[in-house]
Amino acid sequence: MDALWMSPLPSSTAGEDEASAAAELRRGPWTSEEDAVLSGHVAAHGEGRWNELAVAAGLRRTGKSCRLRWLNYLRPGVRRGGFTPREQLLILDLHSRWGNRWSKIASHLPGRTDNEVKNYWRTRVQKHAKQLGCDVGSRRFHDVVRNLWMPRLVERVHADDSAAAAASQYYSASPAPAACQNVAAAPATVGNCSARAPSPDATSCVTGSSSSSSWEASPPPPAQFQTSSPPAVAAGWAATTDQCQQNGCSSSATSGGDMFDESWSELLARANHDGAESAGLPDFGLGETGDNWWSLDDIILQQPLY
DNA sequence: AAATAATACAACCGCCAGCGA
DNA sequence: ATCGCTGGCGGTTGTATTATT
Numbered sequence: 001m002d003a004l005w006m007s008p009l010p011s012s013t014a015g016e017d018e019a020s021a022a023a024e025l026r027r028g029p030w031t032s033e034e035d036a037v038l039s040g041h042v043a044a045h046g047e048g049r050w051n052e053l054a055v056a057a058g059l060r061r062t063g064k065s066c067r068l069r070w071l072n073y074l075r076p077g078v079r080r081g082g083f084t085p086r087e088q089l090l091i092l093d094l095h096s097r098w099g100n101r102w103s104k105i106a107s108h109l110p111g112r113t114d115n116e117v118k119n120y121w122r123t124r125v126q127k128h129a130k131q132l133g134c135d136v137g138s139r140r141f142h143d144v145v146r147n148l149w150m151p152r153l154v155e156r157v158h159a160d161d162s163a164a165a166a167a168s169q170y171y172s173a174s175p176a177p178a179a180c181q182n183v184a185a186a187p188a189t190v191g192n193c194s195a196r197a198p199s200p201d202a203t204s205c206v207t208g209s210s211s212s213s214s215w216e217a218s219p220p221p222p223a224q225f226q227t228s229s230p231p232a233v234a235a236g237w238a239a240t241t242d243q244c245q246q247n248g249c250s251s252s253a254t255s256g257g258d259m260f261d262e263s264w265s266e267l268l269a270r271a272n273h274d275g276a277e278s279a280g281l282p283d284f285g286l287g288e289t290g291d292n293w294w295s296l297d298d299i300i301l302q303q304p305l306y
Numbered sequence: 307a308a309a310t311a312a313t314a315c316a317a318c319c320g321c322c323a324g325c326g327a
Numbered sequence: 328a329t330c331g332c333t334g335g336c337g338g339t340t341g342t343a344t345t346a347t348t
Contacts, residue, residue: 029316029342051333067334068317080315103336114336119315122338127313 026060030069034059038066039074072113079111083120085156091117092125092150096142 026034041057047070050063059066072078083091087109094105102114102121109117121136129136132144 027318049333062318063333064319065317072316100337115316118337123314 025062027065030073034061035069035074038070042070042074072115077111078113080116083112085153085160087112088120088124089150089153089157091120092145092153095121 030038037057037059041053045053045056047067050067052063054061054063054066057066061069090109091105094108098104100118100121102118106112106114106117126136128144128149129138129141132141134140
């Protein structure tokens, strides 16, 4: 697989030490052996000084590459797999506030990296914009997100909370499914996997050898994403669910990680047929970009997020 | 079953800011 | 003051995987 990418570049002739050293740098996917070396070295000596670390560990990688590999993949607690509806909601909301500040957004998603958030935005969100034939920064897309996508996510989160409540009662009397047992030690405040009913997300809650250390190191999620919704929030979600149904959203949750397996054109057609104005859908038109077009504050909570 | 397209994700690159010599 | 090093960040690319024809 890595024959092309991983093989060292052709070595230089004698007397070209610097060029030779540079030529021996490896690029491309990391091997499990390299991962083990890097993890072991970080465990023994700590993070930082990545250039020195790369040399000391005997890795033919740049310090930058080592740092990236550690932060995005090897670091204990890094979570992989599809984003939960909660996380998707949070990304949409925070992006509306901060734009492409991926690192800042990721800091509010425990275990997620800026790279993952960025990839999510580019693959999922921009895909939907493309389906709509508009730009992610356009007013049209912002309106769709605000009036269709986010309410649907809220609906899904609400459903998951209900399922979690039922599951927690069930699992209190029976062993947790294997997929979630490895995160049993994670604080219950993180609502993505713990105490949830089995779901596709459950299999990808936490990877890596350690599942607890960075949960503790990560910043806590916003209060409304920690445990079951407080009554006021739940009421807001219920109201939003009604709005969502008016908009024509299906009440059935999609099976995958993405909320919109259904085509945008169908959703829009249904929403507009049902009465776009009454449902809060504006007359769509391509508009200019702007900041903070939508927000969970407006759509759900009527109170500050943070 | 094979070919092709679409998607997801890992990794690299360039730029910039902070910091110490 | 400035120079070099380091780390952080956002953008982009390349590849593996999955879905579709």
